[in-house]
Amino acid sequence: MFGMQEARVALAHDVNDTRLTGYFASRQRLLTPPWDGKQLTIGEIRRAGQDLAGDSNDLRIFGMAPVAWYALGIRILGRTAVEVTRDRYAEFMAKSVAHTLASNGCRISDVIDPFVGSGNLLYHLLQATMATRGCGLDINRDILTLTESNFSRLRLLRRLRHTRLTFQPLDWSQSPSYIENRATLVVVCPPWGDAFDEAGLDLRKTAPPVPNVLRTLRGSERSGPIFALIPTHPSMVTESVDAIKQDYTALSTIKSDDPDIFERIDYILLRL
């Protein structure tokens, strides 16, 4: 998800051409067989962090540095090194969203992530909202199996111990059947694919398009309120945002005062 914008930030920071070439080469390698489906060793995880972000410790997830989570038996595939929402961004969004929902008098019971990937964003949202039920779907069975196993290891550390968790190897379109009649937050974070270019991120071009996912979720007709968190980028195709905001109620969002987060991450929070 954060591939192209990482490159933009690198450009903005005047990183030299060699480093950028390394970034694109590494990203391409990790998203292509056999690396995309390979479980990375700790050496490969550190190298991915170095190549993608200039920091061998960049792949911090579940509140831990790579060596710490790797020592616990947590594993990721090559493609996940590119796609994962790393701790600092996941934590920022999760705390911001939890703050806004609490300020609006809403206590979230369930968090559902239909494009769960590593589950790192789901993990931080469950922690920040103190939801008691979490559900992750992913169409890629290998990713889903690994994610489920990683969460079992987090449980051994007594993380999320009051949360009921389920993971299903399913297409996102099945997610409405996992929404119960309780206040629910759904993470809408489909692969960006070709949706991000020089014009910015166009939410109508993600795979699947974000408006389609929102329509399907709203059609679930549950009695509890449904909120949707859409992770985005500071550079957006405005028509794609306007089209969504005119159909749903947008809640206020928070900007980070950390320049690294501010330049890379933004989000939309809706009540459907």
Ligand SMILES: C[S@@+](CC[C@H](N)C(=O)[O-])C[C@H]1O[C@@H](n2cnc3c(N)ncnc32)[C@H](O)[C@@H]1O
């Ligand atoms: C950008 S990643 C999500 C990253 C996640 N937020 C994290 O923190 O790791 C998108 C995920 O959506 C999954 N995916 C793609 N198409 C899907 C579909 N039709 N239904 C469910 N999952 C899908 C991919 O396998 C991938 O793991």
